[in-house]
Amino acid sequence: MSDFLDILTHGRRFKAAVKELSVDELKELAGKLDxxxxxxxxxxxxxSEAxxxxxxxxxxxxxxxxxxGLSVDDLGAAALKAAPKKRAPRPAKYKIEVNGETITWTGQGRTPTVFKNELDKGRSMDDFLI
Structure with a gap:
């Protein structure tokens, strides 16, 4: 496309490119450009009007x-919303001790593997309540 623009914007190259066109074709081309x-x-x-x-x-x-009596700074202060406060972490609901290590779980999300293994052995989640 840059070759086209080079020819179109350079006077002698443009004249050479259109030398084969008839006067009617040149007038049609001029009309399209207009x-x-x-x-x-x-x-x-x-x-520019918009x-x-x-x-x-x-x-x-x-x-x-x-x-x-307002300024732009007043708008900025009103537009900024206070960052939402983080909620406190949920307290643990279940606890199990494995190999001397205490593992707690809130009851939310995926069940930890140690709890799942104990459930598979036939224990109940009530056994682990804190």
Whole structure:
């Protein structure tokens, strides 16, 4: 695509590239380019109008804030939500001692292997309640 742009933007190369075209074809090409230019200008005008409208609204809000006595810093403080506090860890509900090591479990999540092994042997979870 860069070769195309090089030819299109370089006067002599462009002239050499279109020398085989008839006058009618050149006029058609010029019409297409004019349409592209018109569309691009309209798009730029719409974007600048939207930006101007946005800036006008911002200025209007700024004046309203000034009238009330607020600043942008006040908004920042109100917008920031306090970080949620971490909850305390759940207390252990079950306890088992294996090889001198005490293992506790809250009853939440996957059952630890040592508890599962004891359950497979026929014991009940009530046996391990703290």
């Amino acid at each position: 349409k592209i230019i018109t569309d691009r200008e309209a798009k730029i005008a719409a974007e 930006l101007a409208e946005r800036n006008a609204k911002i200025e209007e809000i700024r004046k309203q804030m000034e009238a009330v």
